[in-house]
Amino acid sequence: MTRMQQPTAVETQWWKTFYDDVAMVVLADQDPDVIRDQVDTITRLTGLSQGQSAMDQCCGLGQHACELAIRSVDVIGIDQSPLYIDHARRLARERHGGAEFVVADALTYQHAPPVDVVYNWHSSFGYSRDDAWNQQMLHAARQSLRPAGVMLLEFPNMLHLLANFQTSISSTHPGGVSLTRTSRICASTGTLHQVWEYRMDDRSVRTHESSLRIYLPDQLIQMFRDSGFVDVNAFSPCGGTLAADSPRCVIVGSNPSVE
Ligand SMILES: C[S@@+](CC[C@H](N)C(=O)[O-])C[C@H]1O[C@@H](n2cnc3c(N)ncnc32)[C@H](O)[C@@H]1O
CATH class of the missing domain: 2.20.25 (N-terminal domain of TfIIb)
Incomplete structure (x- = not known):
């Protein structure tokens, strides 16, 4: 899973034009109770607690990051879309939370100082058919984590799909x-x-x-390990045991405690 391939025309950074004002209408149309439940899952599976820090890699409109900020997590959201980052900043002001947002490419962005948790939620991974390209997202996450920090990735369970x-x-x-x-x-x-x-x-x-690489849960686990994460496990969307018929999967791994 390391050799670079040439992306096809549709794959040529399709996400740069895909996430526009109309896609935003669909992304904004998420039930706040569901977002809160998802944030419960993120905190439970990563151990993230009040006073700790997190980075939302590909934060979209910032709903998860703003919910974490309300829970007193020091959170930074990054996304490649200036339109979505503007929306996320507005949401943070409305909710009086301290979430910060930055326009950046998650394939290369490394946050300093390192955070306790990085999460990547809702199909924001695997945008190229090139595995080495996709894996850069995990490398960048690891570079943003403190030793023993935790990375969480939420992705469709392709077995179910x-x-x-x-x-x-x-x-x-x-x-x-x-x-x-x-x-x-x-x-x-x-x-x-x-x-x-x-x-x-x-x-x-x-x-x-759009184009999404088909990774089965065990392949995602292997990609985590190849990026240097340890204690890697797969969970169902609610954080229970992953089954073949779970619609989505959550992969969690730790940065080693000693470099
Ligand atoms: C399906 S949306 C999910 C957004 C958010 N995580 C959520 O759960 O609502 C995917 C997001 O990933 C962002 N994205 C995709 N590729 C990216 C990249 N290379 N760097 C930064 N953001 C990226 C898009 O702009 C979009 O906002």
């Missing part, structure tokens, strides 16, 4: 946005390719494409 594959999924969102996601597996690259068609209430249509 493949066994329950749906070629088309539709949903509706605030502001009259309806979304149809059409999915296919590209067997030769091992990627999940999706076309996202957004229909607005003025009848205009916007289309984006």
